Amino acid sequence: MERKWLILATVMLGSIMGPIDASVVNVVLPTIAEVFETGMPTAQWVPMIYLLMISSLLLTYGRLGDMHGYRILYLSGLAGFVVSSALCGFSTSIGMLIAARAVQGVTAGMMMAVASAIIVDAFQPSERGRALGINATSIAIGLAIGPTLGGFIAAYLGWRFIFFINIPVGIAALLIASRILPRPEPRPGQSLDPVGAGSAFIALFSFLFIVNRWQTMTRSWRLGLVAVMLAALAVFVRTELSVPQPMLDLKIFSIRTFTFANLSAMLNFMSQYILVFLTPFYLQQVMGYTPDRIGMVMVAFPLVVLLVAPFSGALSDRIGTRAPSALGAGLCAVALLFMARIGLMQGPGLIGCLALFGLGTGLFQSPNNSAVMGSTPKKYLGVGSAILATVRNVGMVLGIAVAGAVVAWRMPVYAGLGEGAFLFALHDAYLVGAILTGIAAVTSLVRYRSEIAGSPPSSP
Numbered sequence: 001m002e003r004k005w006l007i008l009a010t011v012m013l014g015s016i017m018g019p020i021d022a023s024v025v026n027v028v029l030p031t032i033a034e035v036f037e038t039g040m041p042t043a044q045w046v047p048m049i050y051l052l053m054i055s056s057l058l059l060t061y062g063r064l065g066d067m068h069g070y071r072i073l074y075l076s077g078l079a080g081f082v083v084s085s086a087l088c089g090f091s092t093s094i095g096m097l098i099a100a101r102a103v104q105g106v107t108a109g110m111m112m113a114v115a116s117a118i119i120v121d122a123f124q125p126s127e128r129g130r131a132l133g134i135n136a137t138s139i140a141i142g143l144a145i146g147p148t149l150g151g152f153i154a155a156y157l158g159w160r161f162i163f164f165i166n167i168p169v170g171i172a173a174l175l176i177a178s179r180i181l182p183r184p185e186p187r188p189g190q191s192l193d194p195v196g197a198g199s200a201f202i203a204l205f206s207f208l209f210i211v212n213r214w215q216t217m218t219r220s221w222r223l224g225l226v227a228v229m230l231a232a233l234a235v236f237v238r239t240e241l242s243v244p245q246p247m248l249d250l251k252i253f254s255i256r257t258f259t260f261a262n263l264s265a266m267l268n269f270m271s272q273y274i275l276v277f278l279t280p281f282y283l284q285q286v287m288g289y290t291p292d293r294i295g296m297v298m299v300a301f302p303l304v305v306l307l308v309a310p311f312s313g314a315l316s317d318r319i320g321t322r323a324p325s326a327l328g329a330g331l332c333a334v335a336l337l338f339m340a341r342i343g344l345m346q347g348p349g350l351i352g353c354l355a356l357f358g359l360g361t362g363l364f365q366s367p368n369n370s371a372v373m374g375s376t377p378k379k380y381l382g383v384g385s386a387i388l389a390t391v392r393n394v395g396m397v398l399g400i401a402v403a404g405a406v407v408a409w410r411m412p413v414y415a416g417l418g419e420g421a422f423l424f425a426l427h428d429a430y431l432v433g434a435i436l437t438g439i440a441a442v443t444s445l446v447r448y449r450s451e452i453a454g455s456p457p458s459s460p
Helices: 003-015 017-035 045-068 070-089 094-122 125-156 166-180 194-216 219-242 250-254 256-285 291-298 300-319 322-339 347-374 378-410 412-417 420-445
Strands: none
Touching: 003 017, 003 070, 003 094, 003 125, 003 166, 017 045, 017 094, 017 125, 017 166, 045 070, 045 094, 045 194, 045 378, 070 094, 070 166, 070 378, 094 125, 094 347, 094 378, 125 300, 125 347, 194 219, 194 378, 219 250, 250 256, 250 378, 256 291, 256 322, 256 347, 256 378, 256 420, 291 300, 291 347, 300 322, 300 347, 322 347, 322 420, 347 378, 347 420, 378 412, 378 420, 412 420
């Protein structure tokens, strides 16, 4: 097997653990709350702190990867992930578990930030879409098996083993990666911008925390955190425009394909998480499905992504990224429009809508990722990979927040319908999701016509 394919397989082995760990914990969260005799608001910090730490540090990790090479950051992340997983499994209090999950998020972010950069660096532009598409299957597999795996492990082995299972997989991935990943070329004269890194972390952490906890915060907390976020953002922008070696060269956003493809990714992930957040509530509260049956229905979405993503990536290598990305986002919008009639369709129709959304997502993601990474200048591949991962995580968080906000806003409007109020509020949330990914279809088309897969990246 050619070395580049070994590199891809190595990255996939590490990449699958992040999505699994992000989704598997939600299944056992009630059990964890019961074991540590704590309320759900406190227990919710277990998954939330993980996502907050990942999202807030990705940009810094991308810059570090460009400075010191992607290998050292990826290996450090893998090693730290193994250790922090052990700490999670051995936690003796909810506070210790939350702290260990924070460390786990710090280490998982290292792998996520540079995964795409490692792949793009190993493959020729004519094969980039195919390689990124195949890597996307590892994320789809992780999302697909996470909830089912979590329920099985918790039922037969205990909740601690959802963390212990990472240890042998992580050690194997670490040993393989240390032998396969190429050693970086020397990059002298590089330095990290500490003010930029610190202000970026504060701005992103504050923003994501506000979005997550907006409805439970007091007015004073909201105003205070918004002020902190805006101040940190102002410091970040001013610093990046003035220092000789910025953590994030803002000129990269002058590349039209890079900017619009990242925007498309965020909008599509927002619509995706409106779907995956709200649909289980419908299946449980309206249809009366048990958790295992809900999992079997919801798996239709990532399963189709798993099947389609490699082919859409290869297709984008041949015809360019604009058409597959726009078509995929458009199909996601159509699926959500059908979902807005939920309650009027039987089970097979619902599964068909989820599969259609999976088809659209599979068509969209690989070409869009290829557009982002293909338009990123080579010296900024780590930053480009980190920005793509950041907008993906921000899209997930915003999608859940928008879904909850729309349902809460529309429920009183339909109060006269009794039990049907939730159903009609759900319809409106799906319509909002359709609009968001419909906009993503448009932004996928407004790239430079000459910027297609395989073309050399522009320089900012």
